[in-house]
Amino acid sequence: MRAITVAQPGGPENLRVEERPTPSAGPGEVLIKVVAAGLNRADVMQRMGFYPPPPGASDILGLEVSGIVQHVADDVTGFAAGDLVCALLTGGGYAEYVNVPAVQVLPVPAGVAITEAAGLPEVSATVLSNLMMTAHLSPGETVLIHGGSSGIGTHAIQFAKALGATVAVTAGSDAKLDLCGELGADILINYRTQEFGEVLKDRVDVILDIIGAKYLSHNISALAVDGRLVTIGLQGGVVAEININDLLRKRGTFAATNLRGRPLDQKASIISRVREVTWPLIESGAIKPIVGQAFPLEDAAEAHRFLESADSSGKVLLTI
Amino acid sequence: MRAITVAQPGGPENLRVEERPTPSAGPGEVLIKVVAAGLNRADVMQRMGFYPPPPGASDILGLEVSGIVQHVADDVTGFAAGDLVCALLTGGGYAEYVNVPAVQVLPVPAGVAITEAAGLPEVSATVLSNLMMTAHLSPGETVLIHGGSSGIGTHAIQFAKALGATVAVTAGSDAKLDLCGELGADILINYRTQEFGEVLKDRVDVILDIIGAKYLSHNISALAVDGRLVTIGLQGGVVAEININDLLRKRGTFAATNLRGRPLDQKASIISRVREVTWPLIESGAIKPIVGQAFPLEDAAEAHRFLESADSSGKVLLTI
Numbered sequence: 001m002r003a004i005t006v007a008q009p010g011g012p013e014n015l016r017v018e019e020r021p022t023p024s025a026g027p028g029e030v031l032i033k034v035v036a037a038g039l040n041r042a043d044v045m046q047r048m049g050f051y052p053p054p055p056g057a058s059d060i061l062g063l064e065v066s067g068i069v070q071h072v073a074d075d076v077t078g079f080a081a082g083d084l085v086c087a088l089l090t091g092g093g094y095a096e097y098v099n100v101p102a103v104q105v106l107p108v109p110a111g112v113a114i115t116e117a118a119g120l121p122e123v124s125a126t127v128l129s130n131l132m133m134t135a136h137l138s139p140g141e142t143v144l145i146h147g148g149s150s151g152i153g154t155h156a157i158q159f160a161k162a163l164g165a166t167v168a169v170t171a172g173s174d175a176k177l178d179l180c181g182e183l184g185a186d187i188l189i190n191y192r193t194q195e196f197g198e199v200l201k202d203r204v205d206v207i208l209d210i211i212g213a214k215y216l217s218h219n220i221s222a223l224a225v226d227g228r229l230v231t232i233g234l235q236g237g238v239v240a241e242i243n244i245n246d247l248l249r250k251r252g253t254f255a256a257t258n259l260r261g262r263p264l265d266q267k268a269s270i271i272s273r274v275r276e277v278t279w280p281l282i283e284s285g286a287i288k289p290i291v292g293q294a295f296p297l298e299d300a301a302e303a304h305r306f307l308e309s310a311d312s313s314g315k316v317l318l319t320i
Numbered sequence: 321m322r323a324i325t326v327a328q329p330g331g332p333e334n335l336r337v338e339e340r341p342t343p344s345a346g347p348g349e350v351l352i353k354v355v356a357a358g359l360n361r362a363d364v365m366q367r368m369g370f371y372p373p374p375p376g377a378s379d380i381l382g383l384e385v386s387g388i389v390q391h392v393a394d395d396v397t398g399f400a401a402g403d404l405v406c407a408l409l410t411g412g413g414y415a416e417y418v419n420v421p422a423v424q425v426l427p428v429p430a431g432v433a434i435t436e437a438a439g440l441p442e443v444s445a446t447v448l449s450n451l452m453m454t455a456h457l458s459p460g461e462t463v464l465i466h467g468g469s470s471g472i473g474t475h476a477i478q479f480a481k482a483l484g485a486t487v488a489v490t491a492g493s494d495a496k497l498d499l500c501g502e503l504g505a506d507i508l509i510n511y512r513t514q515e516f517g518e519v520l521k522d523r524v525d526v527i528l529d530i531i532g533a534k535y536l537s538h539n540i541s542a543l544a545v546d547g548r549l550v551t552i553g554l555q556g557g558v559v560a561e562i563n564i565n566d567l568l569r570k571r572g573t574f575a576a577t578n579l580r581g582r583p584l585d586q587k588a589s590i591i592s593r594v595r596e597v598t599w600p601l602i603e604s605g606a607i608k609p610i611v612g613q614a615f616p617l618e619d620a621a622e623a624h625r626f627l628e629s630a631d632s633s634g635k636v637l638l639t640i
Contacts, residue, residue: 134573212564231564238565244532244551245558248576253454256568 003060004094004300004318009049012301012308020060023092023099024071030079030087030102031071036118036294037093038064038151039307039316041210041233042260047304053091054261061300062093062318063260066108066118076102084108088121088271090260094300096320103268106275109282116289119315121271123155124278126232126259129270130208131160132277134255135228139164141205144196144222146215148185149176151315152232154290156208157183159278162286168204170196172310179313183290197221202250206230213237220246220254228253290314323380323415324620324638329369332621332628340380343412343419344391350399350407350422351391356438356614357413358384358471359627359636361530361553362580367624373411374581381620382413382638383580386428386438396422404428408441408591410580414620416640423588426595429602436609439635441591443475444598446552446579449590450528451480452597454575455548459484461525464516464542466535468505469496471635472552474610476528477503479598482606488524490516492630499633503610517541522570526550533557536574543572551576610634 003020025031043061045051053059066086072079079085079102088104108117131137143160147153148169160167161184168187169180177188189196197218204222207229209215214236219229220243227250247254262270281287292314295303300318307316323340345351363381365371373379386406392399399405399422408424428437451457463480467473468489480487481504488507489500497508509516517538524542527549529535534556539549540563547570567574582590601607612634615623620638627636 216562216564231568234565234568239561239563241559242536242562243559244536244576245554247574248551248554248578249581251575251577251581253573253575254567255571255573256564257571258568261569261571 001096002297003092003096004062004297005060006047009047012047012304015047015061015301015304017298020095022097025073025099027073027075028101028103029073029099030069030076030085030105031097031099032065032067032085032087032105033070033097034065034067034093034095034320036066036115036320037062037297037318038119038122039303039318040064040122040151041235041307044304044308057090058092060092060095062091062095062098063089064118064121065089065093065098066114070097072102078102079105084114086117086121088125088259088267094297094318101264103264104271106271106279109279111283111285112289115294115317115319116291118317119151119289119291120282122259123152123315124274125267125270126152127156127159127208128274128278129259130230130232130257131156131163131206133270133273134257135206135230137163137165137206142166142168142203142224143206143208144168144170144200144204145185145208146170147210148180149313150210151290152208152210154179154183154314155287157185158287159281162281168200176313208232211236213240216240216242217246220250220252223250223252225250226252228255231256232258292316294319321416322617323412324382324617325380326367329367332367332624335367335381335621335624337618340415342417345393345419347393347395348421348423349393349419350389350396350405350425351417351419352385352387352405352407352425353390353417354385354387354413354415354640356386356435356640357382357617357638358439358442359623359638360384360442360471361555361627364624364628377410378412380412380415382411382415382418383409384438384441385409385413385418386434390417392422398422399425404434406437406441408445408579408587414617414638421584421588423584424591426591426599429599431603431605432609435614435637435639436611438637439471439609439611440602442579443472443635444594445587445590446472447476447479447528448594448598449579450550450552450577451476451483451526453590453593454577455526455550457483457485457526462486462488462523462544463526463528464488464490464520464524465505465528466490467530468500469633470530471610472528472530474499474503474634475607477505478607479601482601488520496633528552531556533560536560536562537566540566540570540572543570545570546572548573548575552578612636614639
């Protein structure tokens with residue numbers, strides 16, 4: 001089968017199409033014939049050599065796909081050949097076929113095109129696990145979502161609104177903020193012209209952060225009493241100064257999480273909650289998949305360039 | 321009535337005995353004739369001018385007492401004049417009488433002397449709220465308790481053992497570590513000769529920290545995957561450098577909390593859980609109150625000097 005791998009760590013030009021053996025479904029697994037793969041920031045980090053695949057994972061890029069079930073292992077129930085599904089992966093998604101533990105597979109939600117569904121597993125699992133399971137976002141609370149027009153951001157805005165929260169977002173252009181507003185965001189902050197830590201001082205119950213070091217003190221400034229900051233990305237660096245008393249006076253919590261490194265039982269429990277909570281919201285239309293652009297598999301380098309550009313909004317996909 | 325107040329911020333010599341009007345129980349309150357008051361680090365901070373009483377709180381020192389109910393407001397149920405009680409206060413404990421919301425009052429546990437009970441409200445509420453409600457310490461997990469021989473430490477060791485956790489402690493002398501061992505601690509670390517961050521690297525599920533900045537990176541080093549660090553004191557400073565990626569790789573959580581600033585409904589819910597969970601453990605003998613030394617009310621300055629000395633273990637009390 002064809003698959004996208006990294007010739008050597010570096011820029012998008014290092015992505016290459018390779019011929020690889022088609023995998024087969026081991027115990028507990030499902031083999032999926034891929035229709036589309038979702039792109040994630042983590043793919044870019046992996047391409048650059050900063051985020052090696054965990055032990056045992058495929059070196060083929062790609063953390064999520066949609067497709068058609070080709071085969072299921074004897075011990076798997078709930079899925080059968082021919083089912084239209086999408087899945088959260090530990091790697092291997094930029095390929096014609098991928099095998100994945102059945103507990104990480106979801107049906108394509110009713111009303112969603114199979115291609116669009118490729119962009120749902122990572123964002124839905126990331127948003128639900130962090131906003132609901134880690135930060136316990138409650139109706140009536142205020143949540144701040146950084147990078148509101150990104151794949152995660154566009155999903156998080158809609159998820160938080162469906163939960164009954166007030167949603168503030170940051171983004172880097174008025175066009176991106178317009179998109180966030182159309183998705184339901186209540187407070188729109190252009191980080192190029194406004195200081196979110198001042199605008200939202202002491203007002204935010206939950207923050208979903210993809211920036212890390214550069215935003216840490218501003219995030220703590222924005223937190224309300226009993227506020228929870230969850231950092232899931234480090235686009236603004238790793239090492240920061242923290243004033244612990246600022247956190248303590250607010251009884252604040254600072255959690256830093258990732259999805260890919262979680263053990264199978266945690267992924268299973270997250271996917272099960274996604275199916276229970278998020279899937280009905282997608283099927284009712286309360287949450288729409290927001291796809292920015294789709295590229296053919298062999299144009300993976302082009303797709304990475306687009307994801308890394310300032311023009312990207314919503315999810316970027318590869319189609320097979 | 322006699323009460324201890326702070327003449328001006330500074331050393332123990334600034335504590336003075338003053339004559340103050342005896343308070344009366346307002347709506348929802350209980351008036352307690354004080355038998356003993358517990359000392360806390362926060363009292364020292366307040367004496368030094370670093371921890372002013374919250375708006376509306378008494379300027380008389382003292383965050384916990386035991387005593388005899390003198391009077392209850394008409395709307396209070398569950399307590400009556402003559403009851404032996406102890407209570408969590410927002411201030412006013414170093415005095416002959418104190419009024420307090422009834423939801424912050426507990427009966428003296430069966431088998432505990434009324435004087436000893438003065439040292440229970442702060443430690444039991446602090447330990448339960450942080451280990452159980454904030455950090456969700458589970459049976460079989462490992463907890464690290466800094467300052468194991470302190471009032472909070474001695475209670476936390478016994479509470480965590482009763483929950484079924486493995487308990488590691490730090491303290492500054494072999495005598496103090498011996499006390500921790502007698503109370504059930506499994507791993508004894510002398511911080512003067514050992515680096516706890518190395519000894520316990522990646523092994524600790526929950527940390528109860530009173531040091532803050534000086535220990536932050538070592539605490540993160542000691543955390544296991546999915547570990548939770550809770551800082552409740554800043555004896556080692558306020559500003560630290562944090563490597564967010566170290567926290568993220570472990571999916572770690574860093575919470576900083578305080579008890580005094582919590583709103584009444586949170587205090588009520590904590591005290592209610594203490595009565596439900598901790599009180600039976602005290603009444604069965606699984607948790608013993610550890611009193612280091614007791615001083616008469618008028619020797620408050622002496623008591624503060626003892627609390628601040630390296631000799632102090634367990635709770636320090638004032639008796640009326």
